[in-house]
Amino acid sequence: MTLAAGVSYNTLVVVAGVAAVGFAAGVVGSFGVLRRRALAGDAAAHATLAGVALAFLATGRRDLPVLLGGALVAAIAALGALVLVRRVARTRDDAATAIVLGVSFGLGIALVSGITARGIPGGAGLEQFLLGHAAALTAADALLLAGASAVAVLVVVAGLKEATLVSFDPAFAAATGWPVTLVDYALVTLVAVMVVVGLPAAGAVLVTALVVIPPVAARQWTDRVPTMLPLAGGFGLASAVVGVALSAAAPRLATGPLVVLVAAAIFTASFFFAPRRGWLARRREQRAVEGVWTRGRVLAAAAAPAGEGFLRHEIAARVAGVDAAARRRFDGAWLALVREGALVPARPAATGPADPAGAGGRWRLSTEARGRAADWSRRMRAWDEIVRTRPADARTSLTIDLPDPGTIFRDDATRPPH
Amino acid sequence: MNPAADPPRSGSPPPLLEFHDVTVAYGRRPVLWNIDLVIAAPCLFGVIGPNGAGKSTLVKAALGLVPLAGGSIHFFGRPFAAVRRRVGYVPQRESVDWDFPVTATDVVLMGTYPRLGWFRRPGSRERTLARECLARVGLADVAGRQIGRLSGGQQQRVFLARALAQEADVYVLDEPMAGVDARSQDLIFRVLADLRAAGRLVVVVHHDLRSAAEWFDRVALVDMRLVATGPTADVLTAENLQRTYAGRLDVLDELGRAVAGRGRTT
Amino acid sequence: MFFESSKTPVWAVVATLVVAALRPARCPAEPALPRVMATTSVVADLVRQVGGDRVVVECLMGAGIDPHSYRATPRDADRLSRARLVVASGLHLEGKIAELLSRLARRTPVVAVADRLPRERLLPVSDELFDPHVWFDAALWSGCVPPVRDALAALDPGGADAYRAHADAYVRRLMTLDERVRARLATIPERRRVLVTAHDAFRYFGRAYAVEVVGVQGTNTESEAGLADINRLVELVASRGIPAVFVETSVSDRNVTALREGARARGHAVGIGGTLYSDSLGGPGSGAETLEAALEANVETIVRALAGGDAPP
Numbered sequence: 001m002t003l004a005a006g007v008s009y010n011t012l013v014v015v016a017g018v019a020a021v022g023f024a025a026g027v028v029g030s031f032g033v034l035r036r037r038a039l040a041g042d043a044a045a046h047a048t049l050a051g052v053a054l055a056f057l058a059t060g061r062r063d064l065p066v067l068l069g070g071a072l073v074a075a076i077a078a079l080g081a082l083v084l085v086r087r088v089a090r091t092r093d094d095a096a097t098a099i100v101l102g103v104s105f106g107l108g109i110a111l112v113s114g115i116t117a118r119g120i121p122g123g124a125g126l127e128q129f130l131l132g133h134a135a136a137l138t139a140a141d142a143l144l145l146a147g148a149s150a151v152a153v154l155v156v157v158a159g160l161k162e163a164t165l166v167s168f169d170p171a172f173a174a175a176t177g178w179p180v181t182l183v184d185y186a187l188v189t190l191v192a193v194m195v196v197v198g199l200p201a202a203g204a205v206l207v208t209a210l211v212v213i214p215p216v217a218a219r220q221w222t223d224r225v226p227t228m229l230p231l232a233g234g235f236g237l238a239s240a241v242v243g244v245a246l247s248a249a250a251p252r253l254a255t256g257p258l259v260v261l262v263a264a265a266i267f268t269a270s271f272f273f274a275p276r277r278g279w280l281a282r283r284r285e286q287r288a289v290e291g292v293w294t295r296g297r298v299l300a301a302a303a304a305p306a307g308e309g310f311l312r313h314e315i316a317a318r319v320a321g322v323d324a325a326a327r328r329r330f331d332g333a334w335l336a337l338v339r340e341g342a343l344v345p346a347r348p349a350a351t352g353p354a355d356p357a358g359a360g361g362r363w364r365l366s367t368e369a370r371g372r373a374a375d376w377s378r379r380m381r382a383w384d385e386i387v388r389t390r391p392a393d394a395r396t397s398l399t400i401d402l403p404d405p406g407t408i409f410r411d412d413a414t415r416p417p418h
Numbered sequence: 419m420n421p422a423a424d425p426p427r428s429g430s431p432p433p434l435l436e437f438h439d440v441t442v443a444y445g446r447r448p449v450l451w452n453i454d455l456v457i458a459a460p461c462l463f464g465v466i467g468p469n470g471a472g473k474s475t476l477v478k479a480a481l482g483l484v485p486l487a488g489g490s491i492h493f494f495g496r497p498f499a500a501v502r503r504r505v506g507y508v509p510q511r512e513s514v515d516w517d518f519p520v521t522a523t524d525v526v527l528m529g530t531y532p533r534l535g536w537f538r539r540p541g542s543r544e545r546t547l548a549r550e551c552l553a554r555v556g557l558a559d560v561a562g563r564q565i566g567r568l569s570g571g572q573q574q575r576v577f578l579a580r581a582l583a584q585e586a587d588v589y590v591l592d593e594p595m596a597g598v599d600a601r602s603q604d605l606i607f608r609v610l611a612d613l614r615a616a617g618r619l620v621v622v623v624h625h626d627l628r629s630a631a632e633w634f635d636r637v638a639l640v641d642m643r644l645v646a647t648g649p650t651a652d653v654l655t656a657e658n659l660q661r662t663y664a665g666r667l668d669v670l671d672e673l674g675r676a677v678a679g680r681g682r683t684t
Numbered sequence: 685m686f687f688e689s690s691k692t693p694v695w696a697v698v699a700t701l702v703v704a705a706l707r708p709a710r711c712p713a714e715p716a717l718p719r720v721m722a723t724t725s726v727v728a729d730l731v732r733q734v735g736g737d738r739v740v741v742e743c744l745m746g747a748g749i750d751p752h753s754y755r756a757t758p759r760d761a762d763r764l765s766r767a768r769l770v771v772a773s774g775l776h777l778e779g780k781i782a783e784l785l786s787r788l789a790r791r792t793p794v795v796a797v798a799d800r801l802p803r804e805r806l807l808p809v810s811d812e813l814f815d816p817h818v819w820f821d822a823a824l825w826s827g828c829v830p831p832v833r834d835a836l837a838a839l840d841p842g843g844a845d846a847y848r849a850h851a852d853a854y855v856r857r858l859m860t861l862d863e864r865v866r867a868r869l870a871t872i873p874e875r876r877r878v879l880v881t882a883h884d885a886f887r888y889f890g891r892a893y894a895v896e897v898v899g900v901q902g903t904n905t906e907s908e909a910g911l912a913d914i915n916r917l918v919e920l921v922a923s924r925g926i927p928a929v930f931v932e933t934s935v936s937d938r939n940v941t942a943l944r945e946g947a948r949a950r951g952h953a954v955g956i957g958g959t960l961y962s963d964s965l966g967g968p969g970s971g972a973e974t975l976e977a978a979l980e981a982n983v984e985t986i987v988r989a990l991a992g993g994d995a996p997p
Contacts, residue, residue, distance in 0.1 A: 008915045008918060008919075008946060009918070009945070009946045009949035009950065010911065010914050010915055010918060010942060010943075010945070010946040010949075011911060011915060013942075013945070013946075014911055034518060034519070036515075113755060116749065116750060116753065116754070117749065117754065117755070117757070118746075118749075119745070119746050119747055119748030119749035119934070119964070120748075121748060121933075124748075124750055124934055124935055124936045125935075125936025125937070125938055127753065128936060128938065133938055133939075134911070135909050135910050135911040135913070135914050135939070135942070136909065136914065136938040136939045136941070136942040137942065138941055138942055138945050139945060158537050159536075159537065161528075161531060161534075161539065161540070162531075162536065162537075164520070164524075165528050165531060167518070168514070168515065168518050168520055168525075168528075169509075169514055169528070171483065171509050172507060172509055172528070172580075174482075174483060175481045175482070175483060175502075175505075175507040175509070176502060176507070176529075176531065176532045176584070177499070177502040177503075177532055178531075178532075219519065222519060223519045223520075223521065223564035224519050224520070224521060224524065224564075225519050225520065225524070227519075228519055244911060247910045247911045247912065248910075248911040248912050248915060249912060250910070250912055251910060251912045251913050251916070252902065252909075252910050252912075252913065253910045253911075253912065254910055255910065255911055390600075392599060392600075393599050393600055393601075395599075397569065397599060
């Protein structure tokens with residue numbers, strides 16, 4: 001049954017539940033990512049399996065609120081254990097996380113295997129918490145998930161400035177009187193809640209992906225927290241909806257892993273195509289920067305010889321030497337300068353239209369380009385001097401397009417007013 | 419040189435900042451030892467000393483960021499926690515994540531948060547204040563830029579603007595000139611001088627003796643203990659510096675030149 | 685390995701030897717009966733029927749345990765290796781202990797009964813795999829009796845005659861049961877004779893007794909049901925007016941619950957017809973401790989749920 005024929009009730013329920021979770025996971029997870037604490041969320045996620053098993057053993061009940069309650073207790077306990085191991089056992093962050101994650105997950109697997117091995121009635125199906133069982137969500141389940149997600153998002157939005165402040169500059173926050181530890185714990189608890197809420201959708205092993213991938217993808221597109229949060233939520237929501245749609249379109253496709261795969265696809269696209277931070281954009285900028293520099297050097301080298309003009313390979317030797325990569329850059333810069341008319345043949349129509357100037361012909365700078373070259377040389381010499389005598393200033397103000405030093409520094413030394 | 423209090427206080431307002439018998443230890447090793455220091459009136463006050471002397475620790479202790487092993491510190495005669503709103507803090511720059519998605523304006527607005535309290539958002543008043551503070555430090559044109567894309571001097575000025583936005587009576591700055599280009603240093607000192615002229619106390623932890631001699635009204639020379647305090651020229655004598663910076667002759671040479679060049683004005 | 689450890693103190697070694705020596709010797713009053721280990725409760729029942737009281741049959745996976753996902757513990761491996769004969773169901777039903785069984789087969793006789801059935805009577809699941817749930821087709825299951833009989837006879841030649849007699853009697857009972865079940869199920873009108881269960885455990889049952897069977901999960905409970913599968917079943921149940929679906933003792937009923945909700949949203953109330961025995965028999969006192977009893981119980985449950993006019997609650 002495809003969506004084209006109309007969306008079935010089950011699909012609607014699953015979409016509603018998973019979309020709410022996806023959105024909230026993106027929003028709440030943003031702070032985990034910004035504070036570089038994503039791995040703690042993973043430790044909490046792996047601990048939830050033990051919590052589910054213990055809740056079942058303790059109460060004998062299998063309804064979702066009971067099991068998720070156990071999962072939440074286990075998640076918070078794991079985060080507490082993390083703090084203890086770091087502080088009391090003086091362990092580094094990564095080792096402490098590995099310990100807590102490994103021990104709690106091992107305990108969870110042992111408990112679940114034990115329950116299924118003993119054939120305890122009702123125990124079958126606990127293993128579904130490993131990879132999620134989004135397809136089997138009931139309306140009541142979806143309501144629980146959506147409600148918890150809404151509360152988590154509201155808390156984050158209400159305390160947005162406090163969370164941002166504490167995440168960005170805890171020292172300043174403490175000095176200005178904010179209870180940094182309290183806000184810290186609140187954020188950590190929210191991540192634990194989201195991890196638990198995400199269990200039915202993606203399972204203990206994958207829910208970290210929901211909490212981490214959309215925020216990281218969103219970060220590529222914006223430099224502001226109030227934009228990043230809804231964007232991360234949007235990515236999470238889109239992953240959920242598309243993942244569910246894919247799972248509904250073909251038989252025997254589990255929903256949880258598909259949601260995570262869609263999120264990963266969004267991240268990959270963001271990684272490549274985001275406007276400033278994306279890989280393509282940065283490569284383009286890098287190329288542009290290299291182009292500016294190399295063109296400047298070609299101009300400066302070409303400004304020196306006068307008279308008959310110069311041969312291309314003479315300039316090439318001075319600018320690029322024998323380095324292959326430098327030669328490539330030189331070729332690109334040369335072509336660009338010819339195209340824009342800065343370099344013209346010394347004797348036009350020397351060998352005919354098919355080969356203007358050609359490799360053996362001589363070149364010269366156009367009149368306009370001569371001015372540019374002279375300016376470039378002057379700035380180059382000025383910066384040479386600054387780098388030599390005032391390296392600290394050069395370090396902070398020099399950029400590769402050689403801005404005019406006169407606009408940055410005043411010539412008189414700094415002098416106090418009294 | 420008398421290492422104790424400055425000119426005797428009159429009967430009226432309590433000193434702006436007072437350290438009484440302050441000792442601070444990291445673990446078991448003391449970093450500051452029996453510091454007694456009183457700053458009674460607004461001025462541009464430098465905390466000077468060699469590396470590792472405890473200068474940073476001194477101001478961090480004042481702000482409650484490191485615990486006191488002994489003694490007490492009072493602002494306006496009261497503990498820091500009671501008068502937080504009246505103290506503006508510009509911390510050392512390293513502790514910040516430069517990749518964090520905040521702009522210069524966002525950071526300056528954080529100075530207004532204590533006044534807003536829980537759950538209230540910055541409004542137009544706060545935004546106008548932020549704009550003004552950024553203009554005062556010469557960063558009006560980069561207000562919307564993410565902080566990682568600012569130069570070192572610009573970053574430091576953003577944090578100064580944040581402290582200005584706190585609209586405090588006392589400002590404490592920890593090594594604000596570290597890694598900052600000359601133009602920005604100049605600008606920062608001018609802003610601080612303006613603050614002093616407006617009746618604020620500005621306490622600056624500073625490492626460079628030459629500019630210290632040029633800028634500060636009064637200094638405290640610290641090397642785990644308080645070596646000397648008072649007007650700059652009185653404190654930064656060859657004798658005091660010999661005791662404190664023993665073995666660092668190049669520093670003394672530089673300072674000798676600077677002090678001689680400036681002349682004694684009192 | 686105990687003695688290889690250089691850290692084992694001498695006193696511990698001596699103490700162990702002393703304790704071992706002091707244990708009362710077993711009086712050899714009569715030769716112990718041969719121990720046969722069966723993997724599933726279904727197979728255990730088969731061995732008991734053929735072996736009678738000449739063998740002691742122990743079962744690895746008790747009632748309510750899912751054999752598709754069962755992982756062996758070291759204790760299980762120990763018990764299996766100490767048995768004189770191991771009888772398994774086969775056709776990858778016990779997927780997670782397959783390697784253990786094949787290693788065991790080097791020293792102990794291991795018989796996978798369903799593997800001995802002629803391939804043309806089996807239902808394929810993919811190019812190389814067959815559906816292993818052969819026991820609910822009584823006539824087909826009777827084909828698993830000879831391998832057990834022969835294995836027991838090889839183990840205990842003295843009882844060969846008894847085993848043959850038990851086997852023949854059991855096969856006759858199975859064939860009678862087969863006809864009885866077919867007749868009973870025929871009382872359900874064909875349109876309503878649809879069995880919707882948690883996983884595909886009843887295909888042989890369906891083929892033998894003319895019942896249309898649909899499972900939410902596939903033949904293997906390890907595969908997760910996707911949304912498309914649940915939608916498809918909701919469509920089936922609602923459009924055909926199927927009054928009841930069934931849960932199984934060893935499989936999670938979460939999918940079935942979602943299925944019922946989906947059907948209810950389409951205005952069709954679907955009840956739970958009852959719990960069926962699928963991959964395992966019932967425990968002591970359930971009334972379904974043998975295959976015959978379990979099959980009859982299943983049939984009664986199905987007939988009661990589907991033949992009647994109203995949907996059960």
